[in-house]
Amino acid sequence: MDPKTVHTLILIFHYLFLVYTVAVITSYVVLSIISAKETVEYKKKNSFVNYSEILSSSISPSISIIAPAYNESLNIIENVRSLLSSHYVNYNVIIVNDGSTDNSLEKLIEAYDLVKIDYLINEQIITKPLREGIFKSTNPAFEKLIVVDKENGGKADALNMGLNISNNEYVACIDVDCLLLEDALQKMIKPFLEATSVKVIATGGVIRIANSCVIKDGKLIDINLPNSLMEIAQILEYLRSFLLGRMAWSRLNGLLVISGAFGLFDKRIAIDVGGYDTTTVGEDMEIIVRMRRFMEDKKEKYKVAYIPDPLCWTEAPDNYKTLISQRNRWTRGTIETLKKHRKIGFNSKYRSLGLLSYPYWFFFERMAPIVELAGIIYFAILVALDYVRWDYALAFFVAAYLFTLTFTIVAIFSEELTYHQYKKKGTGFKLLVTTILEPFILHPFILYAAIIGNIDYYFNKNKKWGKMTRKGLVKSKNYQDN
Amino acid sequence: MIDYHYFLNYYYQLPVVLKWVWITIIVLSIVVFLLIVFLKLLRLKLRRNEKITSEYQDKYEALIVAYLYSDIENEEATEEQKSIIKKIKSSIKDDFKRDIIVAILMRLRNEISGEMADTIQDLYLETGLVNSAKSKLKSDEWYVVSKGIRELTQFHVKEIHTEVEKLVNHKNREVRKQSQLYLINLFGFEGLNFLENLTTPLSEWDQIQLLEILQRFSNQKISDVTKWLASSNDTVVSFALKLVKIYNLYGVKEKLLILFKNHPNKEVKIETIQVLSNLQIVEAKEVIKENFETLSKEEQITFFKAFEDLFDIEDKDFLLQNIQHKIFDIKFISLKILKRLDTPLLLKLPTASSDLEYTKIVKFLQTH
Amino acid sequence: MSNVKKIVLAEDNSTLSLLLKFKLEKEGYKLLVAKDGKEAIDIIEQHNPELILTDIMMPFISGLEVISHVRNKLELQTPIVVFSTAGQEEMVLKAFNLGANDFMGKPFSPNELVIRVKRLLGSS
Numbered sequence: 001m002d003p004k005t006v007h008t009l010i011l012i013f014h015y016l017f018l019v020y021t022v023a024v025i026t027s028y029v030v031l032s033i034i035s036a037k038e039t040v041e042y043k044k045k046n047s048f049v050n051y052s053e054i055l056s057s058s059i060s061p062s063i064s065i066i067a068p069a070y071n072e073s074l075n076i077i078e079n080v081r082s083l084l085s086s087h088y089v090n091y092n093v094i095i096v097n098d099g100s101t102d103n104s105l106e107k108l109i110e111a112y113d114l115v116k117i118d119y120l121i122n123e124q125i126i127t128k129p130l131r132e133g134i135f136k137s138t139n140p141a142f143e144k145l146i147v148v149d150k151e152n153g154g155k156a157d158a159l160n161m162g163l164n165i166s167n168n169e170y171v172a173c174i175d176v177d178c179l180l181l182e183d184a185l186q187k188m189i190k191p192f193l194e195a196t197s198v199k200v201i202a203t204g205g206v207i208r209i210a211n212s213c214v215i216k217d218g219k220l221i222d223i224n225l226p227n228s229l230m231e232i233a234q235i236l237e238y239l240r241s242f243l244l245g246r247m248a249w250s251r252l253n254g255l256l257v258i259s260g261a262f263g264l265f266d267k268r269i270a271i272d273v274g275g276y277d278t279t280t281v282g283e284d285m286e287i288i289v290r291m292r293r294f295m296e297d298k299k300e301k302y303k304v305a306y307i308p309d310p311l312c313w314t315e316a317p318d319n320y321k322t323l324i325s326q327r328n329r330w331t332r333g334t335i336e337t338l339k340k341h342r343k344i345g346f347n348s349k350y351r352s353l354g355l356l357s358y359p360y361w362f363f364f365e366r367m368a369p370i371v372e373l374a375g376i377i378y379f380a381i382l383v384a385l386d387y388v389r390w391d392y393a394l395a396f397f398v399a400a401y402l403f404t405l406t407f408t409i410v411a412i413f414s415e416e417l418t419y420h421q422y423k424k425k426g427t428g429f430k431l432l433v434t435t436i437l438e439p440f441i442l443h444p445f446i447l448y449a450a451i452i453g454n455i456d457y458y459f460n461k462n463k464k465w466g467k468m469t470r471k472g473l474v475k476s477k478n479y480q481d482n
Numbered sequence: 483m484i485d486y487h488y489f490l491n492y493y494y495q496l497p498v499v500l501k502w503v504w505i506t507i508i509v510l511s512i513v514v515f516l517l518i519v520f521l522k523l524l525r526l527k528l529r530r531n532e533k534i535t536s537e538y539q540d541k542y543e544a545l546i547v548a549y550l551y552s553d554i555e556n557e558e559a560t561e562e563q564k565s566i567i568k569k570i571k572s573s574i575k576d577d578f579k580r581d582i583i584v585a586i587l588m589r590l591r592n593e594i595s596g597e598m599a600d601t602i603q604d605l606y607l608e609t610g611l612v613n614s615a616k617s618k619l620k621s622d623e624w625y626v627v628s629k630g631i632r633e634l635t636q637f638h639v640k641e642i643h644t645e646v647e648k649l650v651n652h653k654n655r656e657v658r659k660q661s662q663l664y665l666i667n668l669f670g671f672e673g674l675n676f677l678e679n680l681t682t683p684l685s686e687w688d689q690i691q692l693l694e695i696l697q698r699f700s701n702q703k704i705s706d707v708t709k710w711l712a713s714s715n716d717t718v719v720s721f722a723l724k725l726v727k728i729y730n731l732y733g734v735k736e737k738l739l740i741l742f743k744n745h746p747n748k749e750v751k752i753e754t755i756q757v758l759s760n761l762q763i764v765e766a767k768e769v770i771k772e773n774f775e776t777l778s779k780e781e782q783i784t785f786f787k788a789f790e791d792l793f794d795i796e797d798k799d800f801l802l803q804n805i806q807h808k809i810f811d812i813k814f815i816s817l818k819i820l821k822r823l824d825t826p827l828l829l830k831l832p833t834a835s836s837d838l839e840y841t842k843i844v845k846f847l848q849t850h
Numbered sequence: 851m852s853n854v855k856k857i858v859l860a861e862d863n864s865t866l867s868l869l870l871k872f873k874l875e876k877e878g879y880k881l882l883v884a885k886d887g888k889e890a891i892d893i894i895e896q897h898n899p900e901l902i903l904t905d906i907m908m909p910f911i912s913g914l915e916v917i918s919h920v921r922n923k924l925e926l927q928t929p930i931v932v933f934s935t936a937g938q939e940e941m942v943l944k945a946f947n948l949g950a951n952d953f954m955g956k957p958f959s960p961n962e963l964v965i966r967v968k969r970l971l972g973s974s
Contacts, residue, residue: 018499044625045656048628048629048632048656048659048660050691052935057690057693057694059690059693059724059728060690061686087907089940118846118850120814120842120843120846122810122811122814124810190687192686193685193686193687193690194685194686194687194688195685196683196684196685196717197683219911392500395500395503395504395507396503398507399503399506399507399510402506402507402510402511402513402514403510405510405514406510406513406514406517409514409517409518409521410517412521413517413520413521413524416521416524416525416528417524420528423528423529423532425529428521428522428525432518432521539864543864543865543868544868546865547865547868547869547872550869551869551872551873586865589863589865589866590863590865590866590869591957592956592957593863593866593933593956593957593958594866594869594956594957594958594959594960595957595958595959596958596959596960596961596962597959597961598869598959598960598961599957599959694936697936698936
């Protein structure tokens with residue numbers, strides 16, 4: 001290549017970068033504005049809602065909570081107790097013990113007076129077979145509880161078993177170690193019951209980080225900010241993602257993912273699309289995309305709703321190692337889902353799903369780490385060749401950094417104006433300090449995890465998600481997904 | 483000064499893109515700075531508000547309780563009461579304080595009955611709170627209108643009946659809902675008359691709320707639902723069906739059968755089937771059986787589930803026809819019913835079949 | 851002072867608490883007010899009251915848990931009256947199974963409550 005072509009190529013490269021950056025920033029600005037509008041609207045509307053009536057009504061629809069458990073014996077008794085203490089009337093809890101190798105089942109049988117029952121499963125979705133069978137309690141106090149013991153097949157397979165067993169209209173798929181607030185179910189069911197002209201196929205909930213919070217008898221007693229910066233940084237990340245990102249996408253009816261830790265589904269549709277995909281690590285995103293696609297293909301008006309209230313609290317990784325393996329998995333989940341549904345992307349037949357949601361996820365979620373890595377490598381080459389105009393570079397870095405700060409602070413603002421969960425004195429300062437440090441203490445690790453995720457996806461296909469370790473209440477999350 | 487010029491000169495020689503970057507940096511620095519200041523102020527304000535709210539709350543709570551309490555002693559309004567009313571009257575000019583006072587009264591009104599409830603009511607009227615609530619109905623903001631109606635509902639202010647009735651088809655859903663709740667809360671079954679003119683949809687959520695409120699009335703005399711069953715608004719039909727089910731309105735049996743035969747909406751049809759079974763209308767079973775093949779999959783499943791206990795030995799042939807139905811639930815239910823009606827027959831059924839689900843069910847039922 | 855009977859009132863509506871406190875103290879009882887179930891349990895353990903009035907739905911620890919704590923953990927036979935709202939019939943049944951003595955559905959008349967309290971404590 002002659003020097004001129006090289007020069008032109010480099011120039012094109014530069015402009016592509018610039019365009020990408022401007023596009024990312026614009027999309028964030030737009031999403032923030034939409035989310036602000038939607039949040040105000042939601043808060044206004046919600047101030048009128050009286051949840052007590054739906055709670056007690058005998059005609060409120062039936063819900064099954066499906067919670068897969070794998071080697072959870074340490075906390076399984078308390079976790080189940082928390083799930084059983086919902087204030088909703090018409091619901092049951094299906095715990096799917098997914099081939100645990102510990103004594104989870106024995107502990108459950110003992111704590112809840114379980115006995116094996118005869119139950120013919122309508123195997124609408126093929127799953128791994130039962131192991132010990134299906135259990136119910138002899139104690140009427142736990143009549144809402146069903147425990148299923150099956151052979152190990154992974155989280156998606158366990159959820160599918162739950163879908164087969166449930167006799168109810170709606171299913172709440174959640175992680176067994178999630179703490180659900182008592183009014184979570186009635187809040188989540190509301191969008192389904194309120195819709196008149198569209199069919200709501202699923203409702204997504206918000207995940208809040210429970211690290212350092214005081215939990216007693218399955219109830220959230222006191223909300224605290226953790227001490228470690230890395231955990232606070234994750235709180236900020238969640239606030240940004242849930243209060244800015246998802247809120248806006250729900251307004252655009254473009255949500256592509258419902259957190260696997262807590263979502264409510266129309267069971268009929270979840271089964272009609274074939275349940276969860278057992279071949280991906282991103283089953284929570286994949287099923288939503290598939291359900292959307294199904295509705296688009298049927299040409300029915302539908303919606304994926306979203307409830308921003310802090311209803312579900314869970315432990316986030318408290319060390320970098322678990323964090324990296326969690327994010328690695330999320331990355332692979334996203335890649336797999338987008339690849340599997342490539343047909344949707346840029347396809348006008350799928351309207352906003354194909355022209356807006358999919359491209360956004362592809363470019364700004366899936367490609368972001370790769371673009372960032374390419375940028376870093378390119379920059380490194382320039383440094384090595386001593387081509388860098390340091391004053392220019394500095395200006396770009398400072399601008400990018402300030403954008404990050406702005407969005408995070410806007411997210412904190414949004415939290416303060418809506419739910420104001422971190423009330424204690426001094427927490428505001430801690431949040432701000434972490435905001436300033438987050439790009440250095442959390443982002444590099446997330447980028448690293450995403451890159452490794454890409455490498456694992458392309459070059460290390462057999463990678464199994466590692467066995468999990470846990471210590472007391474603070475757990476590392478390998479099996480459960482957020 | 484030299485530094486200043488140095489920066490300006492530096493800026494002027496930059497390429498356009500970099501100039502923009504620097505402008506962005508300056509703008510964003512200001513934005514970030516302002517945001518941080520506002521955030522600090524916001525947190526302070528929130529904390530202060532919480533404190534003030536609880537202070538006011540205590541203050542007005544004490545006032546209100548004093549008012550209610552002094553009333554028990556005397557028939558006539560005492561000096562103390564008059565002064566309390568005066569204090570409250572002057573406080574409600576401030577919206578913040580008004581909200582707190584109304585919230586206290588509302589919560590009390592919900593939890594207390596008897597003469598003390600009447601006294602709360604008097605206080606609400608006496609202090610002029612009622613007038614400011616009424617004036618909210620004229621607002622252009624849906625939020626304000628809804629708030630006004632809700633408040634007037636809670637304090638049982640019946641005289642705005644005609645104004646509220648006009649709002650049941652309002653373009654904003656919350657206004658609609660609040661006005662419907664007003665009518666039902668205050669006028670019970672009579673309030674349901676708005677259904678006749680309802681052109682907007684009544685969501686399941688709304689329906690459940692209305693039904694729950696209706697159940698609180700001791701006088702459970704329900705008006706004629708036939709005209710609602712014939713409504714062109716499908717959600718009104720669905721609501722009427724729920725009334726039929728809850729209040730066991732056998733009188734509309736014929737109407738239900740007509741709905742089942744003619745109604746175009748699948749959801750309505752499914753609900754009708756359920757209501758027919760709830761009322762244990764056996765002749766409906768015959769009608770549905772005759773039309774069974776023409777029904778949709780969901781309707782067929784609903785029929786089997788709803789009528790499970792109403793099948794008898796006369797239906798044996800019909801059930802046998804469906805033991806290899808393509809839908810699992812229908813197979814399972816028909817076989818289960820057959821087991822209940824005629825166990826020897828079930829035990830004799832062949833287990834071998836190309837339909838694996840059938841085999842599985844029969845084996846299960848024969849052994850369990 | 852020893853003949854003043856103590857009543858614990860657990861209720862999250864502070865105005866109602868205040869009102870009932872006034873009313874019952876007028877009748878010569880000593881009222882100890884808790885704003886949630888947790889506080890109620892603490893007060894009960896500390897003061898060993900003659901009567902417990904508790905709302906069913908309260909933050910953190912519900913009325914049901916208060917009853918269960920009193921009957922099963924503290925093994926006290928103190929009379930318990932629960933307050934419930936329309937639609938909580940199932941919970942009222944549970945409350946009776948756990949050992950509640952009486953219930954009052956909201957909205958209720960404070961005068962009626964006084965009558966029931968007197969009856970339960972025996973008018974001395």
